[in-house]
Amino acid sequence: MIKVEHLFYSFNDLPLLEDLNFEVKSSEIIHLKGVNGSGKSTLLKILSGILNNFQGKILLSTDNVFFLGHNLGLKDSLTVNDNLLLDYRFNAEAESLDEACNIFDLNSLRDSKLFSLSQGQKKKVSLVQFFLSKCDLFLLDEPFANLDKKGIELIENMIIDRQNQGASIIFTSHEEHNISSRELIL
Amino acid sequence: MIKVEHLFYSFNDLPLLEDLNFEVKSSEIIHLKGVNGSGKSTLLKILSGILNNFQGKILLSTDNVFFLGHNLGLKDSLTVNDNLLLDYRFNAEAESLDEACNIFDLNSLRDSKLFSLSQGQKKKVSLVQFFLSKCDLFLLDEPFANLDKKGIELIENMIIDRQNQGASIIFTSHEEHNISSRELIL
Amino acid sequence: MRQFFSQLISFPYFFKLAQLSFPYIFVISIFVILLGVSWGVFFSPSDATQGDVYRIIYIHVPAASVAQSIYYTMVVASITYLIWRIKMASVFMISMAPLGALFTFLALFTGAVWGQPTWGTWWVWDARLTSTLILLILYLAIISLFSSFDRRDSTDQAVSIIVLIGGINLPIIKLSVEWWNTLHQSASITLSGSSIDNEMLIPLLISILGFYIYVTAIGMRRMQIEIIKREITHNWVKTIFQEKR
Amino acid sequence: MRNFYFKTFQRDSRVYLSRSSSFLGPIVFFLITITLYPIAFGSDEEQLAELAAGIIWISILLANLLSHQFIFNEDYKDGSLDLVLTSGKSLFLWASIKIFVNWYFSSLPLIFISIFTSFMLYLPFDAALILAITLFLGTPILSMFGALAGALTLERGNIVGSSIVIPLCLPALILGILAIQSYKNEELFFYIFLLAAFLFFSIPILIASCLGAIKLHFE
């Protein structure tokens, strides 16, 4: 799925990623670890094609990539519903949308503007997007942060679901999660 | 330290906090829990005086309050150093600043603009502020989110330190922490 | 030749070259300027119509000329940077823009001082003056971009984009300002292309040459400073500072 | 996927319409600045008629640049831009759509309103029509320059961005005003032709520059 060879990345001449080599096969779940500032978010951004001026080789066998960053990519001035309906990564049908919102307890908030949601609820909206999109590679940057217990469990299950469907997942988290097939430490 | 009686708060006519009653003594550590959207952040904002139009009675025996919210209150365009030196809650002397930055591994970043820090590093800067200020009441909203293991331990120890100095701490977190004297569930 | 260029765009080599040559170029420029200006001011005859006021020409025209030339060299640098990513080109742009602004201001100022006795007014909205003013504004705008980025590469690229677009646009602006001006015809006084006496022309040319050399010298110094700012963490800079001590 | 562009279009329109402020903002700004001039210059009919073309064009220029300055800003801050970059779709088309939506909602209404205001400033009817035509050709240029300003100062949208690009908008302004002032002459067509040519050549250059400027922030 992914093959990274001799990846170098530096920020203002300060080397951040140095000679990184790894491989991810399909149906793998990778837990990306590292102290604050070790470059986890940067690596995910490079893999997803957001950052470009790296050195080295990155081979991706798909361009159907889902990325979730620290900034969630949601529109504050739109309602939860619009945020889901107008996401280009999936075509939400009424049913699946109902179901997904139900799972995350967002049903009562579907007509609220995103602006008025709590931190964790916003995260949940972007996780509904995760739930609804069918990609081959999922790059999730701290998907568990700000979520309550139930939310964390839900996401863990969803990640495993995706794995069973043949997708690969790389996620970062500072907690322990026993769902990962492998850990990658930066 | 704090006494809350019959606290009601509603947002756009939707009741959020209903008839809340509790008391916090000095040298207590309260772990505020609750699912996403249960009003934890809102409660902390009310206690710290940011939100005002609540109903009910809140008695605070101090007005020397430290608040840490989801938005950290740091200036993106200033360096880490300036962010610390120009914080009004403490007068940072060179030594204590050195020490604090050392603890959080921020020494090499002290002249970087805050903008260029990683999510967790930003959090750490605001926790240096926590470390340096001497207040009687600390209201910390998800202080552990985005932090690496070492950071979490550090904060836990600091909270206990503050308790030993007679201060009260209320923090929210979705994880378990065995430092709290009491849990408060919303 | 090719090797010479590739050396010139390497920071350490350029730094050393500039370090060695700066004193000479600087001294020469001062000498040439003094020669041109003093010849013009003390020895050339006074103008038939303007008297002695015209002598300000020995500052005004060189400044105006340098101000424009700097912009065009910056456009070349920006193209170089955008195509080949040569960092030296961006160092050049960032070091020269303030100089350009300075000389544009000097041209405006001396022109205004000259205009008062000859035209009886500080300023006319004639095509040349207006486009000089716009050039100054463009320089200031470019300078104001310098610090709106936190990443250096971004600053470099933003500056080169805006320099380039300005470069494409500058002739268009000039042309349109000229149309506008000819349509209005109200500025009764314009800079006339009157032929100048040889005795005035030679010191003027010397003075212009002096200004160009001076800009080269100061520009090199500024580029050195900019290079140090960028490479402060690199070893070759550290060794230079150690040698100094 | 056609879907991507269509949803971009929909989302941007929705965002625009979700706040009456972004729709009314430029209009209110334009109307108010227009009224400043008679107050500041005195209400002499002939003088105003003479200045009208300039007043309207300057006000449109400012309103347009200022309202377009935030086109890419929000997308950058809330992370939507990251998602667009991951999508692998053509950024050129994406940016064009965004600029078009913004032009449609903020500049098009201004063009209609400018016809009314031109009567308030005693511009003859023929000249007012020419004004509308020049604005129709000129405002897209202004919008693109505004977008460029925003793209250059993505991290913080402020007054700098627009001040950088105003000098670059001068040709459009001059041609527009010249066309209106020569509304009785033959030259009119020449100026309008030039303006159209300027628009034609600006589109690829400016949108490409916008993309270049945006990419600067992702390196």
Place this chain on the structure above:
Amino acid sequence: MRNFYFKTFQRDSRVYLSRSSSFLGPIVFFLITITLYPIAFGSDEEQLAELAAGIIWISILLANLLSHQFIFNEDYKDGSLDLVLTSGKSLFLWASIKIFVNWYFSSLPLIFISIFTSFMLYLPFDAALILAITLFLGTPILSMFGALAGALTLERGNIVGSSIVIPLCLPALILGILAIQSYKNEELFFYIFLLAAFLFFSIPILIASCLGAIKLHFE
């Protein structure tokens, strides 16, 4: 604690100076808008001299409002405002300091530059001096209105805010222009006195309104 206010002052100055753009932005904006007018109106000396006061005042008004619009915005978004509210310190003084810092860095330079531009617009020397005086009295008013505009549209700084407050700035604009136009007469002092009075009474009212507007966002 004096410390709180002093540090606010320091921090705001530092933020301002940390980007050359926020310093040069209003200057560039002012210079370029000033240049737009002769280009748009034609370069007739007498006409320009007559319009000069209006042109400069309008340009200053726009530059000032637009650069002051984000005074409270950033503090709101990054959470600093929360901290100020927790501090229990006088918000009035805090807001005054912020407005002062912004006035000092963005309006004061404009006043000096306006003297040069007034020569370019053929304003007589005496009138240029009066212009500077009226600007000195008027720009703080504009700054406060700009701050109010920002406080009203805290969530997203956009063009709307400033357009709302422009009408409120009209008295300052009119008095300033009247004073300049009567620079030879006795009435001059009357207008300047009125302007000073307007400034004097605006300070408490406008700053209090800013605070009111800010507090609306925390309910």
